[in-house]
Amino acid sequence: MGYEVEFDPDALKDLKKLDRGVQQRLIGFLRLRLAKLDDPRCIGESLAGSRLGVYWKYRVGDWRIICDIQDSRIVVRVLRVGNRREIYRQH
Secondary structure, eight states, rough: OOOOOEEEEHHHHHHSSSHHHHHHHHIIIIIIIIOOOOOGGGSSOOSSSTTTTOOOOEEEEEEEEEEEEETTEEEEEEEEEEEEETTTGOE
């Protein structure tokens, strides 16, 4: 079946700030690995906390991808992209 991947405008801004190689690596992960899964939760981790517990994170090297999985639409919406040292401090 697979899920469609959508990007939030903030995630696109984050992605455009990165080197071209990192961009390709992250997009490749989303399209070639995550989008093909029947359940995208099987390779991710849910975020901790009452506010953030509905979101999921994916690790790609030192990079993190924060997503909202919308089962009703079969969509993984990418909310933020960034380095592991900075991604959790942005909000």
